[in-house]
Amino acid sequence: MKHKNYSLIKVLQGLYVSITLLLLGILFIYTFYSLGTVRSQYKSAQQQTMNLYISDVDESLKKISSVLMSYYLQNTFNSLTGLNESQLFFEKQQIQQQLSTSILFLNYCEGLFYYDYINQEYCYAYSSESQRTQTYDTRLKIPETAMTLIEQEVSGARAGWYVTALEDIPYIFYLQWGDGICI
Secondary structure, eight states: OHHHHHHHHHHHHHHHHHHHHHHHHHHHHHHHHHHHHHHHHHHHHHHHHHHHHHHHHHHHHHHHHHHHHHHHTTSSSOOTTTTOOOHHHHHHHHHHHHHHHHHHTTTTOOOEEEEETTEEEEEEEEOOOOOHHOHHHHHHHHHHHHHHHHHHHHTTEEEEEEEETTTEEEEEEEEETTTEEEE
């Protein structure tokens, strides 16, 4: 009889170990399944957030280009050619004021500038956020960069978006030009 109790205990221990291993296996399977589900939901949420951000940026870029196109079509800014010093100062102040007003309503726009590349006159307005990201040297390089982009497009001068780097920081420029003026 001693032999039967011993084998029954062995069988029960084996059954207990088997059930425990089975339950642990099921627990691990469900854990990995849950982790996979959470990862996929996180990835999906990140993708949706990125899509919303990109669509917001796209809408802002469209708004920027339409504002600059309207400036050009309405002849908002006059050429600075042939103005005396006081007229030049007054005209540049008006341009600066108009740019400063416009930039308040443009998201993701760090700066607006007017560049009369015939007379080498430059007016600009920057958003308050750009002061944290741009240096004064970067701002001084903007007319040079615009002139370089214009010279590259002289034969087929057109408005458009251009990607360039200033001080190793990528920038997107929208240039609208004509009659010696670049906005």
